[in-house]
Amino acid sequence: MTNSKSDLLMLAILGIIITIGASLFIYFSNNHLVERQIIYATSGAYFLWSLLYHYFRGDLHFSIIIEYLVFALLAVVITTSTLF
Amino acid sequence: MNHLWHLLFFPHEHNNHKARLIQPGYVAFLLAIYLLNQSVIKSLTIAKPGILGYSSEITAQSVYEQTNLQRQNAGLSPVHFSTVLSKSAVDKANDMFAQNYWAHNSPDGKTPWDFIKANGYQYSIAGENLAKDFYDTDSMMKAWMNSPTHKANIVNQKYQEIGIGVVNGVLNGVKTTLVVQHFGTPLDSSTISHDTPEEKQFEQSQKVLSQSEVYQQPIISPLQISQAIGASMFILIISVLSIDAYITLKNKTHRFSGSSAGHIGFLAIILFVLLVSRQGTIF
Numbered sequence: 001m002t003n004s005k006s007d008l009l010m011l012a013i014l015g016i017i018i019t020i021g022a023s024l025f026i027y028f029s030n031n032h033l034v035e036r037q038i039i040y041a042t043s044g045a046y047f048l049w050s051l052l053y054h055y056f057r058g059d060l061h062f063s064i065i066i067e068y069l070v071f072a073l074l075a076v077v078i079t080t081s082t083l084f
Numbered sequence: 085m086n087h088l089w090h091l092l093f094f095p096h097e098h099n100n101h102k103a104r105l106i107q108p109g110y111v112a113f114l115l116a117i118y119l120l121n122q123s124v125i126k127s128l129t130i131a132k133p134g135i136l137g138y139s140s141e142i143t144a145q146s147v148y149e150q151t152n153l154q155r156q157n158a159g160l161s162p163v164h165f166s167t168v169l170s171k172s173a174v175d176k177a178n179d180m181f182a183q184n185y186w187a188h189n190s191p192d193g194k195t196p197w198d199f200i201k202a203n204g205y206q207y208s209i210a211g212e213n214l215a216k217d218f219y220d221t222d223s224m225m226k227a228w229m230n231s232p233t234h235k236a237n238i239v240n241q242k243y244q245e246i247g248i249g250v251v252n253g254v255l256n257g258v259k260t261t262l263v264v265q266h267f268g269t270p271l272d273s274s275t276i277s278h279d280t281p282e283e284k285q286f287e288q289s290q291k292v293l294s295q296s297e298v299y300q301q302p303i304i305s306p307l308q309i310s311q312a313i314g315a316s317m318f319i320l321i322i323s324v325l326s327i328d329a330y331i332t333l334k335n336k337t338h339r340f341s342g343s344s345a346g347h348i349g350f351l352a353i354i355l356f357v358l359l360v361s362r363q364g365t366i367f
Contacts, residue, residue, distance in 0.1 A: 007343075014346055018353040025357050030227035030364050039357075046350050050342065059340055063108075067342040070108040074115050075354040078317065081122050082310040083361050 010053045017045045032084050039079050043072040093324055095331050101339045105324045106347075114317055121313055125306050129257025140261035144170070144248040144289035146221040147263060148281070151238055151246060154229060158239040163267065165281035169247020170289040172199040173264040176212070177251035180262055184255060186367065188212060196266065206271045211237040213265040216255070217307075218364035224263060227366050234366055243267040244276055248289045258306060311358060318355040322348055 021042030028034040050068035054060040091099045092110075104110050152162040176199045179190055189195050196212035213234050218224035228234040237243070249264040270276060329344035331337075 011343070011345055011349070014349060018350055022353045022357055026360065027230075029230070029361070030223075030366055031231055032365055035361075042353075046346075050346065053343065053346065061340050064340060064342050066108050070111045070115075071342075071347055071350065074111055074321075075351065077115055078118055078314040079354060079358055081119070082307070082314045082358060 006056060010049070010056070014046070014049050014053075017049060018042060021045070036080060036084055039076060043076045046075075047072045093327060095328050095335075095337065101332065101337050102341060103324045103328045106321060106328060111321065114321070118313060118317060122310065125309060129306070140219055140252070142218060142221050142224060142250055142261055142263055143286065144250045145281075145283070145286040147225075147248045147250065147265065148246065148286070150221055150225045151265070154225065154238050160239060160241050163243055163246040164276050165285060166205075166245040166247045166268070166277070167285055167288065168203050168205045169200065169245055169266040169268055170249060170285070171247065172203040172205060173247045173249030173266040174251060174289060175199050175203065175249075176264045176266070177249040177253075177262040181251065181253040181255055186214075186216060186255065186365075188214065188367065200266060200268060205268060207268040208271055209242050210266065210268040211240065211243065212267070213237050214367040215263040216260050216365050216367075218261070218263070223364060224366075227364060231366055237265070237267050240267065242269055244269045244273070248286075250290050311361070314358055315355060318351055318358065322351050322355065325351070 021038055025035055025038045025042075028038065047068050051060065051065070054064055087098075090096060092104045095101045095103055099107075105114075148165055155162055176196060179194065179199070180186060183191055185191050197210060200207060200210055213228055215224045215228065218227070228238060245268050247266040247268075249266075250261060251264075252259070252261050254260070255262070325344050325348050329348070332339070332344070
């Protein structure tokens with residue numbers, strides 16, 4: 001598989017992960033306990049996805065791990081502290 | 085100044101070919117600003133209780149009618165309005181405001197059944213649904229019906245009576261409306277009133293718990309403030325990521341960095357979740 005094809009495949013997987021997360025969030029709206037767990041799970045899955053994505057690309061560097069970690073934290077902290 | 089502005093929003097050799105606003109250190113800084121804002125909101129609720137809050141149009145009558153509508157849709161007989169259960173529901177809401185808690189059991193160990201029994205209601209089966217911060221009865225009922233445990237109370241064929249408490253007050257420094265549903269079936273079924281409840285009975289289920297004044301609609305909703313600030317930050321970061329991705333792609337810049345498309349997709353979905361979230365909690 002070429003680089004651009006595998007990139008597209010990995011981005012499609014991420015698209016599926018976050019779409020499932022958003023759909024579950026809407027389905028369980030007003031049930032704050034489940035909503036919180038969905039946010040944690042989706043952000044965790046995003047971070048794991050990033051590790052795999054960059055591992056397969058061969059550029060998994062510490063600075064990149066930190067970058068994804070900060071974006072995942074941003075999502076978790078803002079949504080949980082706003083909504084709950 | 086112009087240069088600094090440029091470095092914040094655009095990739096450049098002086099910012100390592102990556103806009104500063106999307107570099108981890110700057111994102112962490114934005115996060116700190118957001119948390120500071122949340123602390124200010126929390127402090128405001130302590131210093132000036134009742135300034136922030138959620139407005140509500142919920143009435144005991146609408147809760148009663150919609151509960152029976154759900155039962156009718158499920159092919160069940162309606163529950164009859166009980167003034168005794170309504171008194172226990174109002175007592176429960178008053179107790180949550182007085183002791184500043186949001187749960188089925190109070191901090192001093194009182195269960196929902198204690199409130200029901202204290203009003204002299206002898207039951208064979210009873211249940212409780214709680215809701216707060218909802219604007220209207222429709223969305224509250226929808227949330228209850230989407231929750232299996234709350235739905236199980238609303239469409240339980242064993243219940244014959246319902247009492248409703250809709251009480252406005254200040255909980256954790258924030259003005260809000262608490263809604264309590266008490267369901268029950270009395271041991272002595274001859275006590276059940278089959279009459280259509282009068283407006284006056286519903287009025288007794290509707291209470292205002294403000295220290296001295298008539299309940300006034302709060303001016304600012306804490307959720308809306310936090311949502312607006314959180315959404316602005318996401319929009320800012322997504323915009324800078326998009327600009328950064330475009331320029332990097334155009335200039336064919338090679339750098340070690342995360343996937344802009346991945347970040348944009350993830351943050352856009354989180355922004356969507358933040359915007360579609362409605363106020364209101366059930367328990």
